[in-house]
Amino acid sequence: MTIFNYFRxxxxxxxxxxxxxxxxxxxxAHERRLRNSPTLExxxxxxxxxxxxxxxxxxxQNEHIKVHIEKEGQYEILELNITLPDTEKGQxxxxxxxxxVT
Amino acid sequence: MGKIIVVTSGxxxxxxxxxxxxxxxxxALRGHQTVVIDFDVGLRNLDLVMxxxxxxxxxxVNVINGEGNLNQALIKDKRVENLFILPAxxxxxxxxLTVKGVARVLEALKKRFEYIICxxxxxxxxxxxxxxxxxxxxLIVTNPExxxxxxxxxxxxxxxxxTRRAVQNLTPVKEHLLITRYIQKRVNSGDMLxxxxxxxxxxxxLLGVIPESPSVLKASNAGIPITLDKKSDAGLAYLDVIASxxxxxxxxxxxxxxxxxxxxx
Ligand SMILES: Nc1ncnc2c1ncn2[C@@H]1O[C@H](COP(=O)(O)OP(=O)(O)O)[C@@H](O)[C@H]1O
Ligand SMILES: [Mg+2]
Numbered sequence: 297m298t299i300f301n302y303f304r305x306x307x308x309x310x311x312x313x314x315x316x317x318x319x320x321x322x323x324x325a326h327e328r329r330l331r332n333s334p335t336l337e338x339x340x341x342x343x344x345x346x347x348x349x350x351x352x353x354x355x356x357q358n359e360h361i362k363v364h365i366e367k368e369g370q371y372e373i374l375e376l377n378i379t380l381p382d383t384e385k386g387q388x389x390x391x392x393x394x395x396x397v398t
Numbered sequence: 399m400g401k402i403i404v405v406t407s408g409x410x411x412x413x414x415x416x417x418x419x420x421x422x423x424x425x426a427l428r429g430h431q432t433v434v435i436d437f438d439v440g441l442r443n444l445d446l447v448m449x450x451x452x453x454x455x456x457x458x459v460n461v462i463n464g465e466g467n468l469n470q471a472l473i474k475d476k477r478v479e480n481l482f483i484l485p486a487x488x489x490x491x492x493x494x495l496t497v498k499g500v501a502r503v504l505e506a507l508k509k510r511f512e513y514i515i516c517x518x519x520x521x522x523x524x525x526x527x528x529x530x531x532x533x534x535x536x537l538i539v540t541n542p543e544x545x546x547x548x549x550x551x552x553x554x555x556x557x558x559x560x561t562r563r564a565v566q567n568l569t570p571v572k573e574h575l576l577i578t579r580y581i582q583k584r585v586n587s588g589d590m591l592x593x594x595x596x597x598x599x600x601x602x603x604l605l606g607v608i609p610e611s612p613s614v615l616k617a618s619n620a621g622i623p624i625t626l627d628k629k630s631d632a633g634l635a636y637l638d639v640i641a642s643x644x645x646x647x648x649x650x651x652x653x654x655x656x657x658x659x660x661x662x663x
Contacts, residue, residue: 311588316544317595324551324599331555 333372339363346376354380400431400508403515404533404571406557408549410520412541413578416614416624418517419447420633421537423623424640426481430512433472436486437529438519439494445485448475449621459487462499468506477626482511492525504532522552527560534563535572538602541579542591547599550575554602574605576639581610606639608632 343363350356362377405418415438422434436444439459445451450473456466461484468484475481484507487494507514518529530536536557540550557571558564564571577596584590597604613630617623625640627633641647 313585313588313591313595316591317599320544320547320591320599323548327548327551328555331559 333365333367339365346378350378356381400511400514401535402504402508402533403513403535403537404518404530405515405537405539406518406526406530406553407539407546408520408522408526408553409541409546412539412546413608413614414520414539415443415447415517416618417537417539417576417578417608417636418444418515419623420625420636421640421643422513422515423448423475423478423481424625424636425513425515425644426475426478427625428640428644429480431480431510432513432515433482433484433507433511434515434517435484435507436517437495437525438517439486439490439492439525440488441519442486442488444517445473445483446621447618448483448623450475450483450485451621454485457485457487458503459490459494461503462494462496468503492519492523492528495525495528497528497531500528501532522549522556526553527556530557530560530571531562533557533561533571535574537574537576537605538600539576539578540596540600542577542581542585542593542596544591547591547596550600554600573602574643575600575602576605576608578608579610580607606635606642608635608639 343361346363347356347358347361350361356378360379360381362375364375364377366373366375403421405414405421407414415436418434422432426432434444434448435458436442437458438444442457445454453473456471458471460466461468461471471484473483473485475483484503504514516529516533519525530553538550538553540546554573557573561571563569575597577593580593581590585592593604593607609631611630611632613627614624614632617627617630617633624630624633625636
């Protein structure tokens with residue numbers, strides 16, 4: 297690769313303004329959704345607590361649980377998606393952990 | 399009855415005070431009775447930009463607290479007829495502006511002036527909320543830059559939820575996007591958001607565009623609102639903005655100026 301080519305590839309295909317626009321569109325849309333539905337403010341906390349409960353039984357990562365709210369007319373629908381690991385290893389011995397209590 | 403117009407942005411340093419001074423001066427030049435109020439209590443600067451800092455005796459907070467009356471606090475501009483300034487207090491904090499107190503002062507001003515321009519402090523707290531609370535229209539000052547655009551969007555959200563018009567379910571505050579510190583060259587080279595980009599993201603009507611210009615700093619150094627500088631490209635752009643705000647076609651001189659200013663010679 298010649299020096300000339302090297303600099304050509306260094307110059308990004310996408311200009312910084314285009315990157316800025318894309319990032320802004322995403323964050324602004326996200327913040328507007330939060331704003332327009334005040335109930336959504338509790339969402340991160342709810343997600344965290346559900347995660348903790350599920351983790352008592354199954355090993356899952358943060359990204360395996362998705363909480364989603366959709367508006368349908370007057371109602372808001374809370375959609376909860378938990379992806380369980382497909383191996384048996386994901387199971388925690390419930391007997392054992394509950395015996396700690398006694 | 400006068401119209402209350404807030405000049406707001408969320409982010410600091412984007413040109414709210416410059417715009418408030420330029421816009422108020424421009425409206426007064428067109429023969430409209432205009433007052434410009436500094437809501438940036440504790441950090442007043444409008445008086446400096448307007449060049450009347452040594453004439454401040456009583457301020458906005460004094461009037462609210464009944465320590466001086468409105469006539470004593472209003473400073474009449476020496477260059478432009480019909481133009482008055484109500485300075486902010488330098489020594490109090492923003493909490494000194496109570497909803498009741500501000501309402502009383504604005505009611506009195508509405509009887510006497512056609513346009514009441516409110517120069518908002520930065521931020522999204524009490525100071526910014528009280529500045530926008532009673533507004534009929536809003537100039538959302540935005541620089542073509544990520545943090546300014548995001549903050550403007552938050553301010554737009556507040557205009558539709560935290561203002562008197564929102565709370566009382568009246569006609570919403572009329573929003574105007576004003577893009578300032580715009581550099582066409584950098585837009586052409588792809589490292590500054592374009593007018594269309596900003597407008598597309600914020601999705602409110604565009605009132606105008608003010609170019610980045612060295613004349614703005616010079617004018618503020620001298621305490622002269624930029625609209626009084628007939629040679630300034632930014633000053634001319636503000637005059638165009640005022641013309642479209644008043645619902646007029648910008649004069650042909652301005653039109654050519656506008657094109658060369660933004661699209662190069
Ligand atoms: N169009 C412009 N071109 C160049 N400088 C500008 C322009 N508008 C504002 N400025 C400068 O930016 C700085 C911040 O402006 P100011 O009006 O005080 O912002 P804010 O009130 O939003 O904090 C000042 O130094 C001002 O001179
Ligand atoms: Mg300011």
